Amino acid sequence: MFARTERLLLRPIWPEDWRNLLAGIADERIICNLASAPWPYGEADARDFAAREQHARLPHFLLTRPGEQGQELIGCCGIDDQDGAVELGYWIARAHWGQGYATEAGRAVVGLARMLGHRRLAASHYVDNPASGRVLGKIGFRPTGKVRDRYSKARGRKVAAVQFALDLDGPDLGDQDGVMMRSAPDMNRRLAA
Numbered sequence: 001m002f003a004r005t006e007r008l009l010l011r012p013i014w015p016e017d018w019r020n021l022l023a024g025i026a027d028e029r030i031i032c033n034l035a036s037a038p039w040p041y042g043e044a045d046a047r048d049f050a051a052r053e054q055h056a057r058l059p060h061f062l063l064t065r066p067g068e069q070g071q072e073l074i075g076c077c078g079i080d081d082q083d084g085a086v087e088l089g090y091w092i093a094r095a096h097w098g099q100g101y102a103t104e105a106g107r108a109v110v111g112l113a114r115m116l117g118h119r120r121l122a123a124s125h126y127v128d129n130p131a132s133g134r135v136l137g138k139i140g141f142r143p144t145g146k147v148r149d150r151y152s153k154a155r156g157r158k159v160a161a162v163q164f165a166l167d168l169d170g171p172d173l174g175d176q177d178g179v180m181m182r183s184a185p186d187m188n189r190r191l192a193a
Contacts (some may be wrong), residue, residue, distance in 0.1 A: 001059050008074060009102065011106055012141045015051045017062055020073045022046035022159050024093035031154040033129045034091060039154035057126035058086070063105050077105040079113055085122040086113065088166075090142075102132075106139040114168045119169065124150060124161040133162055141166045 003010040013021065025031065033038045037177060038045060054060070060078025064071035077090035088109060093103050097171035114122055123141050125132035133143075149158035 001112065003061070003110050003112060005104050007065055008076065008104055008108070009066055009071065010105060011063050011064065012054055013050050013052070013060065013076070015047070017073075018043070018046040018050040020049055021076075022170045024073045025091060026074060027094050028154070030091050031095065032152065033132065034089070034152070034154065035125055036153050037151055041125065041154075055089065057118075059109075059112065060089075060114075061105070061109070063092075067153045074101050075105070077102070077109050079109060079118070081082070082122065086118050086120070087137075088113075088123045088139075090123050090135075099132075102135045103138045106135060110139055110166065110168070119168050121166045123164040124164070125149070125164075126146075126152065127160045127162060133164070139166070 001012070022041070022045075025046070026041045028039055031037045031041050052060075058079050058081060060080065061078060063074040063077055067072055071091060074096050075089075075092035076088060079086050079088055079089070088106060090102055090106060090109075110121065111125070121141070124137050125136065127147065144165050145164040146163040147160050148163060150161040151157070152159050
């Protein structure tokens with residue numbers, strides 16, 4: 001599955017992406033805000049993540065910005081099962097912080113989650129990362145009023161995390177998101193052209 005936003009192409013992560021993935025994510029300030037990524041993050045971690053099988057109802061995407069020199073890695077965004085809830089997660093390479101890419105990609109993935117028939121999404125951010133909470137608010141998530149301890153593999157301990165939720169049964173926000181969804185065969189034909 002692929003998605004196109006105003007500035008980004010969201011595409012599957014392929015095994016050969018591991019080097020670019022490693023270059024974008026191997027930053028302690030990024031990793032410490034993710035629950036399951038280790039620090040230090042090395043080649044084996046990037047290779048394992050890039051080789052991870054895609055689940056049809058729980059896609060994750062490499063965020064790229066097409067340009068004259070090819071596709072520039074911006075980050076990753078996707079949904080996954082977390083304790084029985086469908087959870088949105090993302091990271092943006094530090095060189096691209098503060099440019100609205102997380103919001104843009106998050107909106108696209110929310111639209112895809114709705115299209116896939118999910119009814120509710122969860123998300124969270126560690127209390128020492130309020131910027132992620134602002135991104136979630138822009139996407140449409142609302143705080144649940146709960147803060148729970150969540151393990152951070154990189155930090156090696158539990159850290160307080162603010163809980164968010166988004167009901168997808170409401171009005172379709174897809175039109176305002178500027179997202180064009182394409183099937184893999186259709187997008188492969190467009191990329192080859």
